[in-house]
Amino acid sequence: MTVPIIQIRDVSKNYDIGHPALAGLNLEVRAGEALAVLGPSGSGKSTLLNMIAGLDKPSEGSVTVDGLRIDELTEAALAKYRRERIGMVFQFFNLLDDLTVNDNVLLPAQLAGMPRREARIRAAELLEHLGIDRHARAFPGRLSGGERQRVAVARALMNRPSLLLADEPTGALDSASAADVRELLTELNTGGQTILLVTHDTALADSCATRTIELVDGKISRDVRTAVR
Numbered sequence: 001m002t003v004p005i006i007q008i009r010d011v012s013k014n015y016d017i018g019h020p021a022l023a024g025l026n027l028e029v030r031a032g033e034a035l036a037v038l039g040p041s042g043s044g045k046s047t048l049l050n051m052i053a054g055l056d057k058p059s060e061g062s063v064t065v066d067g068l069r070i071d072e073l074t075e076a077a078l079a080k081y082r083r084e085r086i087g088m089v090f091q092f093f094n095l096l097d098d099l100t101v102n103d104n105v106l107l108p109a110q111l112a113g114m115p116r117r118e119a120r121i122r123a124a125e126l127l128e129h130l131g132i133d134r135h136a137r138a139f140p141g142r143l144s145g146g147e148r149q150r151v152a153v154a155r156a157l158m159n160r161p162s163l164l165l166a167d168e169p170t171g172a173l174d175s176a177s178a179a180d181v182r183e184l185l186t187e188l189n190t191g192g193q194t195i196l197l198v199t200h201d202t203a204l205a206d207s208c209a210t211r212t213i214e215l216v217d218g219k220i221s222r223d224v225r226t227a228v229r
Helices: 045-052 075-084 101-112 116-129 145-157 175-190 202-208
Strands: 006-013 022-029 034-038 060-065 086-089 163-167 194-198 211-216 219-225
Touching: 006 045, 022 045, 022 219, 034 045, 034 175, 034 202, 045 060, 045 163, 045 194, 075 086, 075 101, 086 145, 101 116, 101 145, 116 145, 145 163, 145 175, 175 194, 175 202, 194 202
Parallel strands: 034 194, 034 211, 086 163, 163 194
Antiparallel strands: 006 022, 006 060, 211 219
């Protein structure tokens, strides 16, 4: 058995008021899985994603990703972890409108210190693979929502992350663009990319995920694996 790429042990997250966002959560995710995290607002989905991204720390318990105990890392080490180990895709793309598509995709490589020639080759390969190479010199504002999300995915994959995190990746898209992104994420996972996505889009979970968990009040209420996709 391979070591899980995500290991969450007895994790709780408490805030000053209200119920815990996470309550004694235990979760393991294997390399190659596409895990969809479902649940109503306030169930702990975003808190879980932020824990795995190293953007928040648990009140109790441990979070280990790709062999790193990230809840014990310094802020500088967490920034390095995010650059090198994970890619992130957001609901509203978070692209820089004053940079071209190509420069948006190159940005993570520049931050990580990848050699310029290697970065340019990698960016060109990603843009071609994702079907947006014809937009390389365009600015994001001139693209459709689905195309902008493909640019965001290319940027997230630039540094070959062990884990791709997607936060409501179809939430801001029309139905046709959402279907396009669902197909893209399925293709990436079929190619071996480990994905964890937080979503309200049950069609995304049904089509893309190899496993689905549902959170209620910070606990896992359902954990289902897909036999055949």
